[in-house]
Amino acid sequence: xxxxxxxxxxxxxxxxxxxxxxxxxxxxxxxxxxxxxxxxxxxxxxxxxxxxxxxxxxxxxxxxxxxxxxxxxxxxxxxxxxxxxxxxxxxxxxxxxxxxxxxxxxxxxxxxxxxxxxxxxxxxxxxxxxxxxxxxxxxxxxxxxxxxxxxxxxxxxxxxxxxxxxxxxxxxxxxxxxxxxxxxxxxxxxxxxxxxxxxxxxxxxxxxxxxxxxxxxxxxxxxxxxxxxxxxxxxxxxxxxxxxxxxxxxxxxxxxxxxxxxxxxxxxxxxxxxxxxxxxxxxxxxxxxxxxxxxxxxxxxxxxxxxxxxxxxxxxxxxxxxxxxxxxxxxxxxxxxxxxxxxxxxxxxxxxxxxxxxxxxxxxxxxxxxxxxxxxxxxxxxxxxxxxxxxxxxxxxxxx
Amino acid sequence: xxxxxxxxxxxxxxxxxxxxxxxxxxxxxxxxxxxxxxxxxxxxxxxxxxxxxxxxxxxxxxxxxxxxxxxxxxxxxxxxxxxxxxxxxxxxxxxxxxxxxxxxxxxxxxxxxxxxxxxxxxxxxxxxxxxxxxxxxxxxxxxxxxxxxxxxxxxxxxxxxxxxxxxxxxxxxxxxxxxxxxxxxxxxxxxxxxxxxxxxxxxxxxxxxxxxxxxxxxxxxxxxxxxxxxxxxxxxxxxxxxxxxxxxxxxxxxxxxxxxxxxxxxxxxxxxxxxxxxxxxxxxxxxxxxxxxxxxxxxxxxxxxxxxxxxxxxxxxxxxxxxxxxxxxxxxxxxxxxxxxxxxxxxxxxxxxxxxxxxxxxxxxxxxxxxxxxxxxxxxxxxxxxxxxxxxxxxxxxxx
Numbered sequence: 001x002x003x004x005x006x007x008x009x010x011x012x013x014x015x016x017x018x019x020x021x022x023x024x025x026x027x028x029x030x031x032x033x034x035x036x037x038x039x040x041x042x043x044x045x046x047x048x049x050x051x052x053x054x055x056x057x058x059x060x061x062x063x064x065x066x067x068x069x070x071x072x073x074x075x076x077x078x079x080x081x082x083x084x085x086x087x088x089x090x091x092x093x094x095x096x097x098x099x100x101x102x103x104x105x106x107x108x109x110x111x112x113x114x115x116x117x118x119x120x121x122x123x124x125x126x127x128x129x130x131x132x133x134x135x136x137x138x139x140x141x142x143x144x145x146x147x148x149x150x151x152x153x154x155x156x157x158x159x160x161x162x163x164x165x166x167x168x169x170x171x172x173x174x175x176x177x178x179x180x181x182x183x184x185x186x187x188x189x190x191x192x193x194x195x196x197x198x199x200x201x202x203x204x205x206x207x208x209x210x211x212x213x214x215x216x217x218x219x220x221x222x223x224x225x226x227x228x229x230x231x232x233x234x235x236x237x238x239x240x241x242x243x244x245x246x247x248x249x250x251x252x253x254x255x256x257x258x259x260x261x262x263x264x265x266x267x268x269x270x271x272x273x274x275x276x277x278x279x280x281x282x283x284x285x286x287x288x289x290x291x292x293x294x295x296x297x298x299x300x301x302x303x304x305x306x307x308x309x310x311x312x313x314x315x316x317x318x319x320x321x322x323x324x325x326x327x328x329x330x331x332x333x334x335x336x337x338x339x340x341x342x343x344x345x346x347x348x349x350x351x352x353x354x355x356x357x358x359x360x361x362x363x364x365x366x367x368x369x370x371x372x373x374x375x376x377x378x379x380x381x382x383x384x385x386x387x388x389x390x391x392x393x394x395x396x397x398x399x400x
Numbered sequence: 401x402x403x404x405x406x407x408x409x410x411x412x413x414x415x416x417x418x419x420x421x422x423x424x425x426x427x428x429x430x431x432x433x434x435x436x437x438x439x440x441x442x443x444x445x446x447x448x449x450x451x452x453x454x455x456x457x458x459x460x461x462x463x464x465x466x467x468x469x470x471x472x473x474x475x476x477x478x479x480x481x482x483x484x485x486x487x488x489x490x491x492x493x494x495x496x497x498x499x500x501x502x503x504x505x506x507x508x509x510x511x512x513x514x515x516x517x518x519x520x521x522x523x524x525x526x527x528x529x530x531x532x533x534x535x536x537x538x539x540x541x542x543x544x545x546x547x548x549x550x551x552x553x554x555x556x557x558x559x560x561x562x563x564x565x566x567x568x569x570x571x572x573x574x575x576x577x578x579x580x581x582x583x584x585x586x587x588x589x590x591x592x593x594x595x596x597x598x599x600x601x602x603x604x605x606x607x608x609x610x611x612x613x614x615x616x617x618x619x620x621x622x623x624x625x626x627x628x629x630x631x632x633x634x635x636x637x638x639x640x641x642x643x644x645x646x647x648x649x650x651x652x653x654x655x656x657x658x659x660x661x662x663x664x665x666x667x668x669x670x671x672x673x674x675x676x677x678x679x680x681x682x683x684x685x686x687x688x689x690x691x692x693x694x695x696x697x698x699x700x701x702x703x704x705x706x707x708x709x710x711x712x713x714x715x716x717x718x719x720x721x722x723x724x725x726x727x728x729x730x731x732x733x734x735x736x737x738x739x740x741x742x743x744x745x746x747x748x749x750x751x752x753x754x755x756x757x758x759x760x761x762x763x764x765x766x767x768x769x770x771x772x773x774x775x776x777x778x779x780x781x782x783x784x785x786x787x788x789x790x791x792x793x794x795x796x797x798x799x800x
Contacts, residue, residue, distance in 0.1 A: 137678060
């Protein structure tokens with residue numbers, strides 16, 4: 001008998017995926033260059049040349065067994081050492097190899113983090129707006145994801161709602177800063193306050209509450225933005241990192257879990273990740289990709305295009321009368337729709353070949369997401385379409 | 401609170417791993433070339449040059465987005481097409497891309513297969529001797545692995561015991577042929593009989609029973625051996641394949657699930673694999689490695705060394721009085737120990753720097769495994785150590 005639960009999931013197709021498919025189909029009609037496709041968070045910039053060079057150099061000089069042989073289940077030791085050293089240098093936290101577990105991208109890292117600290121029935125709290133995949137990621141472990149409603153003024157944390165929702169069953173808090181979909185970066189004030197609440201509640205409930213920090217956008221921070229490292233403010237922090245966005249290599253599935261050395265059983269938890277892997281078929285990320293990223297830890301792709309795109313869009317949106325929190329990083333922006341139902345709003349936008357994603361699945365109905373990891377030239381051309389869309393569909397706003 | 405179940409697993413260290421660590425430590429004393437380390441199933445032969453060439457060619461000619469961009473969650477379409485075509489050509493079964501799901505090695509493939517057809521409490525039956533990792537792989541899904549005792553005469557299937565153990569709760573049968581640890585390949589007669597039993601029992605219980613066929617050693621078949629393709633004999637077959645052994649690339653985590661096109665909901669099941677991935681953090685295997693294997697589907701590493709090694713060991717073992725089923729493939733051999741407790745036997749062998757693995761964890765106490773994926777020159781040198789071991793510790797056998 002095939003398992004009904006997974007079969008049922010097939011009918012619940014993601015809105016983002018549907019919109020992306022619409023964009024592709026529309027592209028075959030009018031040329032994809034004429035579709036202003038803001039649906040997918042798929043990095044558009046080139047991979048750093050150093051990454052490619054590292055791969056070619058290894059392939060032409062090293063033995064195949066050294067490159068493609070089994071990696072230890074926790075990751076290749078010298079890769080873990082290099083990552084720990086890089087994190088220590090950057091954040092001043094004494095990470096060592098024993099605190100690092102190599103994982104298949106952020107999804108692989110989170111799959112381990114959730115299983116480290118929750119059992120079926122336990123609660124994980126996250127803050128809207130949030131990445132919709134958190135639902136299947138958490139739900140399928142048997143734990144329960146509870147979503148704290150957004151603070152729509154600034155998309156920092158709605159602490160009032162948070163303190164009402166945290167309970168004795170809350171074992172972990174899942175944060176994503178810089179945030180998908182809002183582009184907002186949590187401020188030092190927010191992070192300090194979050195740490196205070198978690199310390200207080202851990203004492204009150206008599207058990208640790210872990211902070212799972214999903215950081216795939218860590219390297220995409222815009223000018224002048226305060227971007228604190230979560231682990232510096234809270235001992236029980238499990239950092240989940242992916243190189244997908246920083247190096248533009250999402251297909252290679254490479255990232256890591258870094259357990260704060262100040263966490264009481266940090267090294268044990270890393271070893272436990274190796275056990276969790278056995279149950280979920282993880283094993284280790286591809287060995288040659290582990291070896292390659294270790295050689296470019298201080299590099300990123302040219303991420304400046306994202307800030308250029310953000311500024312173009314933000315300025316135009318504000319000019320057109322949109323309410324919009326200015327992103328501090330990522331390649332997303334999350335304005336308020338011009339009518340109550342963002343789904344209707346995004347549907348109307350399709351007429352102008354603008355592919356926008358309604359905020360409902362991100363836990364923030366009434367808002368919409370634009371992923372601007374596309375060519376700047378296309379962003380520039382999209383502004384006219386945006387102006388036309390607003391002028392024709394929402395003349396009362398355009399007139400303001 | 402960190403989860404006790406995974407913490408507890410840390411104390412249950414695998415015997416294979418312990419022996420491998422002993423071998424490494426001993427190697428630092430006397431030179432690793434003098435340790436006859438038969439503990440690990442780690443491919444020793446070089447990766448085919450065509451694989452390396454394919455990688456270098458792509459890295460130097462293709463765009464980085466094409467190489468390292470997101471792969472669809474089911475795998476890159478043209479890779480799935482190439483694999484389906486290759487399977488069709490080879491086995492005459494009409495596989496199409498829709499029947500193929502790209503997975504991170506055999507472990508990733510099995511993780512999906514188990515979840516496709518079992519829910520917690522359901523039973524999966526496997527046949528001893530079996531790969532010990534099947535226990536955590538299955539147990540951590542919540543399903544129950546039941547092990548049918550071995551037919552020690554030939555290490556084919558003990559059908560009498562099997563028919564006694566199969567119940568209404570049995571949702572899948574897990575087979576591994578060519579087999580780790582016995583090296584035995586199931587004969588056409590065995591496979592036909594297995595298919596008959598499963599067909600009969602499916603009807604009797606009123607539900608499908610799936611055959612999960614773990615085939616990482618499929619390409620390592622010795623001369624004159626009958627090696628039937630399971631899917632040809634039973635419609636509800638889920639093939640789990642890995643390129644780890646055929647291409648000698650175990651670190652790259654690349655394999656696939658192929659659902660028999662004759663299976664009623666084959667394409668749906670492949671789509672369900674994409675949903676299962678969301679719960680276990682799988683996503684997809686590394687994209688550049690997917691693209692590379694698709695270019696060398698008809699190649700293997702030079703696997704002939706394994707047959708050479710097998711013949712050397714088999715002949716010597718038989719000459720020394722061991723009872724031993726001759727392997728038909730893989731790089732394992734599984735003789736009967738010269739005393740009842742194989743753990744004691746393997747312990748004594750350590751004195752001769754022979755690293756042998758007792759069969760207990762493979763579900764066949766009294767036997768031991770030798771993994772001969774090592775240089776032939778070392779196998780040759782090991783024979784003297786074997787002779788000395790038997791002569792000194794078991795003079796009554798040596799005298800026969």
